[in-house]
Amino acid sequence: MSGAVPEAKRVTARDFARKKAAGERIVVVAAYDALFARLSEEGGVDAVLVGDSLGNVIAGHDSTLPVTLEQMIYHGAAARRGLRRAMLIVDMPFLSYQTGSDDAVRNCGRVVQETGAQALKLEGAGPRVEGAIRAVVELGVPVMGHLGFTPQSVHTLGTRVQGREPAAADALVDAARRLEDAGVFSIVLELVPAALAERVREAVAVPTIGIGAGASCDGQVLVLHDLLGFTEGFSPRFLKRYASLADQTRDAVRRFADEVRDGTFPAAEHSF
């Protein structure tokens, strides 16, 4: 079958399972557009997650709650245009799947149809979310779960490490088992103690993808803008910055502004 862009062999949900079985760590970044998705793929990631963290990172909100389905579709479709090989996973935003299985099927179906995503991520557990996951998986769409700190519940959970108390830790392990039973192909574990992430990994067969969940997870995810050093005010313990692009951006813009003001730019070679 031919598409607009020639496809390389695409990473699929089955590859996640295969990598886990082979002991290969899975690498995911959250990115939100064609440019950064393409650069991430060229950097060798297995999957790009268009996370609803875009609400914080690029839209300037203080939570993910205002992010809409239309915005996720816009960014998902943009990221898809940058990818040939890496799997595209799109986050389902607040209220797009919690209001009933029919809504979940309709909204998830739209996201797959309008973005070209190969998988979707739904946050949390409990009867509503598990029902939605079952319905979407039944539709034939791979679903990634997300436990621990789930940003759409920020007003109940706060932004702290989850599952420190024994009862909460047991509840998280149970929730992971239920998500697996509902059909997820992998589970993001965000902000959970490393020992608990290890318990979850032992309790379920599907790969666990950690963010602030220690080294035992089957893979890791970071927000691209965080690892590139764009989000300077955000310094959680789990974040490692691999570049300082906020500094470099300011510096480049300052030099451009200086050269415009002193008449150095544009020079003859930039003119027609």
Ligand code: KIV
């Ligand atoms: O929205 C997001 O970017 C995420 C990842 C941090 C896992 O959910």
